[in-house]
């Protein structure tokens with residue numbers, strides 16, 4: 001069963017069109033392309049180029065950006081954020097998580113924060129919040145009866161430093177439903193060590 005089918009199982013209506021995943025858009029090489037995009041972002045955190053090299057790299061990247069812009073499609077048809085076979089659905093703006101389990105009990109994901117996500121000595125708190133928001137989207141998508149749920153608020157308590165470059169485990173689940181309000185909880189662990197936990201309120205809205 002794909003993650004989309006699992007997420008669909010508890011709903012009384014279909015997933016919104018934009019949330020139905022696929023594993024073909026962008027072709028079989030799309031995952032490697034996104035991985036290279038992530039590598040560019042990672043590498044950019046560790047360079048201090050001279051002016052000549054900075055200008056050369058800018059020219060190289062400009063050519064790549066132009067090639068991508070020339071093949072742009074409407075966002076609802078884009079491969080990024082739709083490929084359920086790829087980490088973080090192939091969305092390079094998200095930390096690259098893999099869904100381990102998804103169902104009425106919530107979502108469990110493995111996440112490796114990388115150089116791009118570095119704050120000072122550990123993962124940047126905003127990236128941890130971003131991960132929780134996205135995973136809460138998965139958890140609530142499973143529990144709303146129709147449409148989807150939007151974040152009203154999301155609070156993160158940072159309990160200990162969150163390392164980069166090693167697999168961590170996140171769990172996010174809907175604790176309580178009160179009409180359109182979904183109260184969501186989450187945890188992020190490095191082995192047995194709690195790195196962060198999250199409390200959020202999501203509100204069910206019709207599909208836009």
Ligand SMILES: CCCCCCCCCCCC(=O)SCCNC(=O)CCNC(=O)[C@H](O)C(C)(C)COP(=O)(O)OP(=O)(O)OC[C@H]1O[C@@H](n2cnc3c(N)ncnc32)[C@H](O)[C@@H]1OP(=O)(O)O
Pocket residue numbers: 003004007019020133134135136137138141149150151152153179180181201203205
């Ligand atoms: C498998 C595929 C996966 C695919 C997975 C994809 C995952 C993507 C996940 C991304 C999720 C996001 O980031 S979403 C983007 C970030 N969020 C947003 O931009 C939301 C912007 N805000 C809004 O649109 C709105 O304010 C809403 C929808 C949140 C609420 O507006 P509304 O629908 O008019 O509801 P409203 O009447 O105001 O409130 C309903 C009830 O909630 C309460 N309430 C509302 N906001 C708050 C609040 N901040 N704090 C406390 N309580 C609140 C109200 O008091 C009320 O309680 P009572 O009187 O009924 O008791």
